[in-house]
Amino acid sequence: MHGYSRRLFLRLGGAAVAGGLIPTAGAAHAADFALLRRRWQDVTAGAGFDPAVEPYRTRLMRLGRTAAGYRDTMAPAGTSLWPGLVFPSFAENTVRLQAMARAYALPGTGLTGDASLGAAVATGLDHYRRQVYAAGARPAGNWWPWQIGVPKRLLDVALLIGPHLTDRQSRALSEAVDHFVPAWRLADYSGNSTGANRVDLCTVTLLRAILRADPDKAALAVSALSPVFPYVTEGDGFYRDGSFIQHTSVPYQGGYGAVMLSGLATLFAVLRGTPWEITAPNIFDMVERSFAPFVHDGFCMDLVSGRGIGRDPYGDHKRGRMIASAILLLGDAAPAAARTRWQGLVKGWAVRDTVKPMLDEADHLGFHARLAAVLDDDAIPAAPEPAGHRLLPMSARAVHRGPGWCAGLSMASSRIGHYEHGNGENTRGWHTGSGMLYWWAKGHGDQYSDSFWPTVDPYRLPGTTVSTKRLADGAGGGWGDTCPPGRWVGGATDGTYAAVGQHLNGFESTMEAFKSWFFLDDAVVCLGAGITGRDGVPVETIVDNRRTGALLTLDQKAGWAHLAGHGGYVFHGLLRTSRESRTAGSVTRSYVTLWLDHGVDPDAAGYVYSLLPGATPAKTRARATDPAWLRVLVNTARQQGVQVPSLGLTAVNFWNAGAAGGLTASAPCAVLVRERGDGTATVTVSDPRRDLSELTVTWDRPVSRVLRGHPLLVGATTGAKLTLRWGRLSDRGGSSKTITVRLG
Structure with missing residues (x-):
């Protein structure tokens, strides 16, 4: 079969499937299931490339050599599949079988359609099924490999080798899957059957349906997806502000969210044009609302990646590629305008990722082919980085982009955990929710990628305020069950600037603090107040902890510091600094740390x-010596606010009702005002605590009229000052509401 063309191979494979392995489908669905098999192969193994052209030729031949080695050394025995390889293994054994199956199915491997390879895969698959994944076996350990990881890979292998799996073997595998993933597993949308897990379980069910040509199972797989698509207001899933939560309290676009997006893109592609086609348009909205804000220059920010942040060096770039691949695949099912935008979006990421060039690192052949086509198409412009601010209050996350730089903020709240640990991962991520401020300027795409997490001091994460009390590895509840009591977490943004705040309760500590960040064009102004603690240890605010060996210039008297090639800092008080090399295993990295010491048990x-x-x-020196640029209006445990006259900006986080900078609020809220040069101004408010039935905000500034209101604005009084009466904000998820006025 070495001389078969891809088209002929697929045609023969489809005929064999239709004639030999669809005993229950009947004529009505035989063609449908043959199409699903072909589609699945195209999506999972790869399609759309010329196997004779580089780099596909080399990659395919390498896959063939690897598969041949696996075939020649495989020796099924009672306690092994390959001599010396751990057995039973949920990963390595099934990964090898999958590589062999792909070498069989893909063109150009030198083993395309090879009967001996197909037979070897079938033998190995059935052996693993009998020895490990048999119907009636008792699952040991974590549930995920038994219900998702192993069956998904085994079913993929079975579909790729087609007729080489006998009816008996096919039936036995199906029975095993039915045992571990029974139909009732999809009846209740709760526990481990939500979000990305539900999509994976539905994928397993669909593959099981394709294997046995079972239309009822196919219908179940698709219908069970329905709870995934609606927006949620609590628990796992997508929120209207773009948040995605998994494990109840963990923002997870970069982990489970990426898996979910990839799974849905695959299902859309496989099922398109069949009786089980999926229609769920809101998933298209989530591409730009939920995922794109957290991808910067090709990598996905760690602040939405849960316990997986330290899993692999450059794991953030790997997650970015996964999201990009899913977006391009999903584009085939999206409206034309959305598809065009997404292609430009991904092209921009790929062009700007100079740390791990996306095309070079694209290991999936189908993704490589799609991305190469987009990059080669001059009619598709690379989208630039969007400017402005995205605040996602329901997940306590914020992303800000200014000219040539980007920042991300992770906080914890009464509904979002300080950190997630589980399966032995991220056991020292305790303070990632204590106001960690990530930032990237030009050329910093590897700042948190290159062994940052294993080598950084976990008590000195940039932006955080922490008690230095020593903590045990894996302290606190697992899987994100580390939520503090603080409810005022969020802020107000007009889409350009933002006032963000966090009422911080230290992790497993008596420490408490009120932290605010004001995101501007070229700076983030950071305020802290009410910092107290009774742990008997120092409390610190980490201005930065940069993975670099760059030169640090410090002018303590003038109140500024500069880190060569990175940026500057303007501060008040005594700034402490250190330079150190930190080692984890065989890896050593250099760090420059800047912090403010609040002393033992501060009050x-x-x-x-x-x-x-x-x-x-x-520029840093000039900013430090310009007292007119920034005015700190108030910095207490009741309010924190700033005024930047050159931007016409006044912003106050009201922890309690009160007044500051000409603004008065009747209840806790965030307010951001911008006076524009055309005689107008915008006033933005939000209810970060999500508990206000009414709110009155007064601005002591002459206003002639309201030009653009808001449905929740129930009353406005203009004249010598502006008084705004807002209705029920409590059920708006902490989102920002903006009105426009004409100044008097």
């Missing part, structure tokens, strides 16, 4: 500093 301590990403020493 109402505070801080003010500004981060200037990408700034030169001259």
Whole structure:
């Protein structure tokens, strides 16, 4: 069969499937299931490339050699499949079988359609099924391999080798899958059967349906997806603000979310044009609302990746490629306008990822082919980085993009955990929710990628305020069950600037703090107040902890510091610094740390500093010596606010009702005002605590009229000052509401 063309091979494979392995489908669905098999192969193994052209030729021949080695060394025995390989293994054994099956199914491997290879895969698959994954076996350990990981891979293998799996073997595998993933597993949308897990379980059910040409199972797989698509207001799933939550309290676009997006893109592609085609348009909205904000220059930010952040070096770039691949695949099912935007979006990411060039690192042949086509198409412009602010209050996350830089903020709240650990992963991520401020300027795409997590001091994560009390590895509940009591977490944004705040309760600590970040064009102004603690240890605010060996210039008297090639810092008080090399295993990385020491058991301590990403020493010095640029209006445990006259900006986080900077609020809220040069102004408010039935905000500034209101604005009084009466904000998820006024 070495001389068969891809088209002929698929035609023969389809005929064999239709004639030999669809005993229950009947004529009505035989063609449908033959199409599903072909579609599945195209999506999972790869399609759309010329196997004689590089790099496909080399990759395919390498796959063939690897598969041949696996075939020649496989020796099924009672306690092994390959001599010396751990057995039973949920990963390596099935991965080898999958590589062999792909070498059989793909063109150009030198083993395409090879009967001996197909037979060897069938033998190995059935042996693994009998010895490990047999109907009636008792699942040991974590549930995931038994219900998702193993069956998904085994069924993929079975579909790829087609007629080489006998009816008896096919039936036995189906019975095993039915044992571990019974139909009732999809009846209740709760526990481990939500979000990305539900999509995976439905994928397993669909593959089981394709294997035995079972239309009822196919219908079940698709119908059981229905709870995944609606927006949620609590628990796992997508929120209207773009948040995606898994494990109840963990923002997870970069982990489970990416898996879910990839799984849905696959199902859309496989089922398109069949009786089980999926229609769920809101998933198209989530591409740009939920995923794109957290992808920067090709990598997915760690602040939405849960316990997986330290899993692999450059894992953030791997997650970015996974999201990009899913978006391009999903584009085939999306409206034309969305598909065009997404192609430009992914092209922009790929062009800007110089750390791990996306095309070079694209290991899936289908993704490589799609991405290469987009990059080669001059009619598709690469989308630039979007400017402005995205605040996702329901997941306590914020992303800000200014000219040439980007920042991400992760917080914890009464509904979002400080961190997630589980399966032995991320056991020292305790303080990632304590206001960690990630930032990237030009050329910093590997700042948190290159062994940052195993080597960084976990008590000194940038942006955080922490008690230095020592903590045990894996302290607190697992799987994100580490939510503090603080409810005021979120803020107000007009889409360009933002006032973000966190009422921080230290992790397993008596420490408490009120932290605010004001995101501007070229700076993040950071305020802290009401910092108290009774742990008997120092409390610190980490201005930054940069993985670099760059030169640090410090002018303590003038209140500024500059890190060469990175950016500048303007501060008040004594800034402490250190330079160290930290080692984990065989890896050593250099760090420069800047922090403010609040002392042992502080009482109402505070801080003010500004981060200037990408700034030169001259710009940093100039900002530090310009008292007119920034006015700190108030910095207490009741309110925190700033005024930036050059931007016409006044912003206040009201932890309690009160007044500051000409703004008065009747209840806890966030307010951001921008006066524009055309005689108008915008007023933005939000209810971060999500508990206000009414709110009155007054701005002591002459206003002639309201130009653009909002449905929740129930009353407005203009004249010598502006008074705004807002209705029920509590059920709006902490989102920002903006009105426009004409100044008097």
